[in-house]
Amino acid sequence: MNCLTIRAVAAIVVLLAALLGTSVAGRADQAAPDTATACARSPGCAIAGGSYLTLAPPGWDGKTALPVLVFFHGWRESAEYVVQDPPLRALVEKQGVLLIAPHGEGNTWSYPGAPGKHRDEFAFIAALVADVKARFPVDARRFVAAGFSQGASMVWNSACRQPGLFAVHGALAGGFWEPSPEACSGTPVDLVHVHGTRDGTVPIGGRALRGGLFRQADIRRDWAVWLRGNACPALPSSTFTQAGRTCLLWSGCARPGQLQFCTHDSGHEIHESDIEVLWSFVEQRAASR
Numbered sequence: 001m002n003c004l005t006i007r008a009v010a011a012i013v014v015l016l017a018a019l020l021g022t023s024v025a026g027r028a029d030q031a032a033p034d035t036a037t038a039c040a041r042s043p044g045c046a047i048a049g050g051s052y053l054t055l056a057p058p059g060w061d062g063k064t065a066l067p068v069l070v071f072f073h074g075w076r077e078s079a080e081y082v083v084q085d086p087p088l089r090a091l092v093e094k095q096g097v098l099l100i101a102p103h104g105e106g107n108t109w110s111y112p113g114a115p116g117k118h119r120d121e122f123a124f125i126a127a128l129v130a131d132v133k134a135r136f137p138v139d140a141r142r143f144v145a146a147g148f149s150q151g152a153s154m155v156w157n158s159a160c161r162q163p164g165l166f167a168v169h170g171a172l173a174g175g176f177w178e179p180s181p182e183a184c185s186g187t188p189v190d191l192v193h194v195h196g197t198r199d200g201t202v203p204i205g206g207r208a209l210r211g212g213l214f215r216q217a218d219i220r221r222d223w224a225v226w227l228r229g230n231a232c233p234a235l236p237s238s239t240f241t242q243a244g245r246t247c248l249l250w251s252g253c254a255r256p257g258q259l260q261f262c263t264h265d266s267g268h269e270i271h272e273s274d275i276e277v278l279w280s281f282v283e284q285r286a287a288s289r
Contacts, residue, residue: 035062038135042080044103047131049124053079054136055099057092067142067282068132070100070166072109072151074174079103087272095279098136102128109150111157113177115214125158129165141286146170146278148270149202152193153177153216159191160184160225168192168285170278173202173268178215180222188230188257192281194245194264194274195219201268223261231255242280243273258285 036056039045044053060066069091073082082088082101092099102125105118125145132138145166147155152174159169160181169191195204206218227234231254238249247262262277 035136036060040083044079044101045131045135047124048127049119050103050105050128051079052100052102052128052132053083054101055083055089055092057096057098060096060098063137065137065139066096066098067139067144068098068100068136069144069146070102070128070132072102072145072147072154073104073107074147074149074151076107077151078107085270087270087275090272091275091279097142097279098138100128100132104150104154109154111154111177112181113179113214113217114150114153115210121154122158122161125154125165126162139286141167141289142282144168144170144278144282146172147174148172149174149268156222159189163187163189167289168282170194170281172270172274172278173199175202175219176217176222176225178206178217180217181225184225184229186229188253188255189226190257190259190281190285191226192260192262192278193219193223194262194277196266196268197263198266199268204263223259226259229255230257230259232259236261243276245273245277247277 039052039054044051071082071088073079079101083099088099091097106116108116110116110118110121143166145155145158152171155169155171156175163185164187169189171193173195202216204219206216208215232250236248237251240247245262245264247260250259260281
């Protein structure tokens with residue numbers, strides 16, 4: 001073999017090696033997890049007992065710690081429904097929030113008193129929190145659990161049973177189902193509740209379902225559970241109007257934590273104003289820490 005042939009063969013070998021290396025590197029890059037979109041598409045990220053989807057703010061680098069909103073959907077809804085909800089998408093875009101949407105087994109939640117008995121929701125939520133914190137950079141002061149309707153009932157129950165998992169809790173149109181707990185874990189909570197006075201699906205005063213087999217509890221009566229847990233007086237420290245909502249605030253209670261109860265004259269639905277009230281409370285509590 002002459003020198004020209006040897007050089008030609010060597011050049012081919014180098015070229016093949018380079019192409020092979022590029023191909024391998026390309027596959028490695030594609031396999032590397034992209035934090036910003038890791039759980040953005042169905043079926044999302046799997047955890048013990050279920051799964052969840054995410055919606056990240058535009059332009060997020062996947063490394064900067066973000067406020068996180070874990071939002072529990074309503075009855076017959078889904079994680080996909082949550083990440084498409086206009087008020088929640090607006091919050092993600094305007095406030096730079098990472099939205100986490102867990103999926104309820106059977107499109108419902110199996111908290112105490114609920115008809116569903118699909119799984120241990122408290123174990124599921126603990127697994128969810130552990131996975132989110134391991135996978136994403138989280139702003140701990142703005143690590144929030146919120147939900148709508150049955151999702152709000154899930155938030156009330158999680159705040160009662162496992163209050164240390166989230167910095168702030170937010171409930172939109174849902175609370176305990178009977179039998180309501182007389183007391184919670186003893187750990188004070190930061191909780192904001194928003195409810196429509198014309199809500200016929202989950203009335204503030206509660207209602208019976210399925211011939212009395214199940215009953216949504218009286219929200220105002222059960223608010224006393226949170227007042228006792230935070231060692232707050234019966235009367236609020238202030239009353240104010242925000243985003244068209246009339247709000248009662250209990251601050252300066254004997255134990256850390258604030259409670260806020262807001263009402264509006266609409267029915268059973270989420271408004272962008274409700275999310276505005278929720279996030280204003282989150283920011284106010286974050287600033288105090």
